[in-house]
Amino acid sequence: MTLPVTRPLLAITLVRHPDFTAGQDMQNGLMEHFTGDPDHTLGERLGVPVEQRGPNTVPLDFGASEMTAVIVLADAALAGDPAWVAWVEDMVVACDTPDLRNRPFLVCLDKSALSMSRKVGRFNFLRWDQWEGNKDEKTQRMLTDLDYQCCRMLRAWISQRVTRNRACRDAFSEYLSNVQLFLSHSKHDADKTGEALATAIRNHLHQGSGYGSFFDVHDIPAGMPFDDVLMHSVRRSAFLAIITDSYSSREWCRREVIEAKRTGVPMVVAHAVTDREERSFPYLGNIPVVRLDPGHTHRIPLVVGRLIREVLRDYLWQCRCVLVSAAAKRGRVTFVPRTPELIALTAVRRRSGLVVYPDPPMAKEEAELFNEVAPRVTLLSFTQWLARA
The missing domain is CATH 3.40.50 (Rossmann fold)
Known part of the structure; x- marks a missing residue:
């Protein structure tokens, strides 16, 4: 090759x-x-x-x-x-x-x-x-x-x-078109923390920054099914999960995270749990986490900055994939935008083949677990794949 x-x-x-x-x-x-x-x-x-x-x-x-x-x-x-x-x-x-x-x-x-x-x-x-x-x-x-x-x-x-x-x-x-940002949050916190933080972030995004955002209360058109609009918006946006006490217990929050992971969009977690979570949602792994203090807005620019940085990292990854696309097709390669986890198997149409992900190479213990579940799938970082190719 x-x-x-x-x-x-x-x-x-x-x-x-x-x-x-x-x-x-x-x-x-x-x-x-x-x-x-x-x-x-x-x-x-x-x-x-x-x-x-x-x-x-x-x-x-x-x-x-x-x-x-x-x-x-x-x-x-x-x-x-x-x-x-x-x-x-x-x-x-x-x-x-x-x-x-x-x-x-x-x-x-x-x-x-x-x-x-x-x-x-x-x-x-x-x-x-x-x-x-x-x-x-x-x-x-x-x-x-x-x-x-x-x-x-x-x-x-x-x-x-x-x-x-x-x-x-x-x-x-x-x-000229704006980058779309999806604000995933729960409205069921006792103190309305998730909704308040999402509103504060939305206000920050619209203060001359030029970013787009999606906020379901405001942006679902009348006459459209909200579930179709939500999933469509997740698939075409950078994804910010605002994790508050009730987030992981809400069905729609979990569905949004899974859809974002399945489609490989850039993701960041804004961690704003004030007391405790009843469960830790497993599909929020392998993505950056930034602390966001409930009731305070001074760290919102840091959260947004990290999300935009993940968007930049994702576009750099897409560019590399475009440059090697012909070779990838010949080698039946599936590119994934972050270090693989078990949900990455949903991107592999056949339970065999080669999955290439951004550097650095994944840890040995993670690779061994992945191999137990899908022994016919080969995992290589981009540099490892280039060296082998």
Whole structure:
């Protein structure tokens, strides 16, 4: 089997004026966010290559990766330096192509950056200078917004690769559409914790973030069967399970989780149990968990940020699967978007074959259990599969 030799799927280029010394911490945080903290496990790292560029460095090579996101930290020092402004002008013009493979993301740290030039001013900025909150809160918002914009790039790329004979305007439409987020919660807590948290998260999502959301009280059209609408929405959304005391005891919450797991959508658990659960729902494993304190909203941006990060991770996985799709079809490979658990067998039409999942390789004890239940199914991480192929 011959697999394609590919460039990196997504590369990040950081642009920071050398006189913006306060931006060094911001630059380091961006590099760690996209490349990954070496103290974390491989499964938590995005592994997106990051490099710094400017007028006095090696020229940008947009052909070195499938997609390139150029993040410009636009402050007063950059806006006041003609050489840097000219370089940024040339960069944004080079990025502005119909295929949307390369995008400039300009972070406005000082209002003076908005008047750099007409060429740069055509592009919308992330308005750090107008955001409320302290530095950490604004940094969290910036990272989440940049993750979200990268999600749009990857989704547009997938659209073009899957539908090769269609015009770039299809990718443009795909780029502009919102990512849908499904808020799964219980309305049967004694203190209404689940519903209150879901409402607070929904309000946060609609404060200019550009995300879509699904909230059954508001979004099920009159005249439509609620069960069909719920399952349809689960299958096309990133899934946030707001776990409160009564969540796992509710039939519809369990059905939503199972459907999300069966269809492989990005998932995160917001853990908000205040007293106890009567049972722990087994299909909430192998997904990130973030603590969400009932009655408080200060951690909602962290929860949403982690969910968007899982969406980005999922799009990176989908892109890899698209690149190797021909080889996968020949090898009868089933790709699953997270470390396999027994419910992953529902994705394997025959109880034999090869299942490939994202790195890192699963633990030995988990693999042995899986082999007892389905001895004819072979499990390999993506790197293991590439090495064998």
